[in-house]
Amino acid sequence: MANGVLHIPGFIHFGEGAFSKLSELKGKKAIIVTGGNSMKKNGFVDRACEELKKANMEVCVFDGVEENPSVTTVEAGAKKMQEFQPDWIVALGGGSAMDAAKCMWAFYEHPELKFEDIIEPGSLPELRKKAKFVGIPSTSGTASEITAFSVITDTEKHIKYPLVSDHIVPDIAIVDPVLPSKMPKSVTANTGMDVVAHATEALVSNIANDYTDALAIHALKLVFEYLPKACENPDDMEAREKMHNASTMAGIAFTSASLGLVHSLAHKIGGEFGITHGLANAILLPYITQFNRKATDKVDWIEKELNVEDYPIAVRELAKKVGIPPTLKEVEEKFGFNKEKFDEVLDEMSKNAYEDPCTLTNPRESNPEIVKMIFTHAYNGEDITE
Secondary structure, X not given: OOOOOOOOOOEEEEOOOHHHHHHHOOOOEEEEXXXXXXXXXXXXXXXXXXXXXXXXXXXXXXXXXXXXXXXHHHHHHHHHHHXXXXXXXXXXXXXXXXXXXXXXXXHHHOOOOOHHHOOOOOOOOOOOOOOEEEEEEOOOOOOOOOOOEEEEEEOOOOEEEEEEOHHHOOOEEEEOOOOHHHOOHHHHHHHXXXXXXXXXXXXXXXXOOHHHHHHHHHHHHXXXXXXXXXXXXXXXXXXXXXXXXXXXXXXXXXXXXXXXXXXXXXXXXXXXXXXXXXXXXXXXXXXXXXXXXXXXXXXHHHHHHHOOOOXXXXXXXHHHXXXXXXXXXXXXXXXXXXXXXXXXXXXXXXXXXXXXXXXXXXXXXXXXXXXXXXXXXXXXXOOOOO
16 A cells, blocks of 8 residues: 555534534634525524634624635635635635635635636645634535535636645534534435545545545445435434534545545536536446446445445435435436537536546546546436446
């Protein structure tokens, strides 16, 4: 086994009541970066302001981060930070809010940067000269509160760019299960299946190690047991806590072991048609696992650990339990595309997906034609046997 690394924040505060740890931060100013209305509606923005004020901080709020955060939103947030000069950035909400806040942080500390300067892995300059970062997830899925990843959409090119840098791993993660208990079932399902994709890709990654394997396999076990319960009963706090912990554990695993073709393809079809990230991952994962298992014995190991006969089928069955369809064709109406539009962009989308940084750690070699084949199989619902 080659040399490995396990990268986590300075502190992970978890469990009910962890939210109050905001009141213990030391600093003068904090900016809260959040998304749409759910964090406001459920009182979490006000609560964050109260906790930060207990720490004697001046607080401002940047809200309105969209579901697929854009370069434009990042630039607007960075401008607000440059005006306010916070020493803490508190990202509150789903992965979108946290991803946007990470990128804003980079432009706040380095105003001379342009977006194209930071899209290559390792191109982000060092941070923490002006501010530190707290991630507070409202969903049990993206694990952005723990990772070295941020996904930003170029709305002009219709491409999602995964930014990768150790510098954007948050200083503190606050993993309080009360927040995701307020999310609707569809969000719980989509983000929960995102955890399955994160854990699976970390396990089969060509740079996986003993540490990432331990976290990822336990995360998978938790999701298979507790995701249906969290979807059926949103107030089941044991299920919520287990799912929130699973998300963060899978995040630690994949921020160290990286990901693979599932995320490469999900980033590009999400950028092209706006398909929700966790939903795209859930649909793509069984097909890509079928493709990958010829190059790794880890799929067999997952089946043994989970006590299932066929892991791709088990993933499909879990997705079905929580209301997620097995093909891309079945979500086309919801996201405003059809076979003609899909075929129109398929070659370019496949090329872009192959060039995604996540492809580098996929266990099986591919090329744009292979990626095109996977997209086509996932669209039509055809198993990959080759």
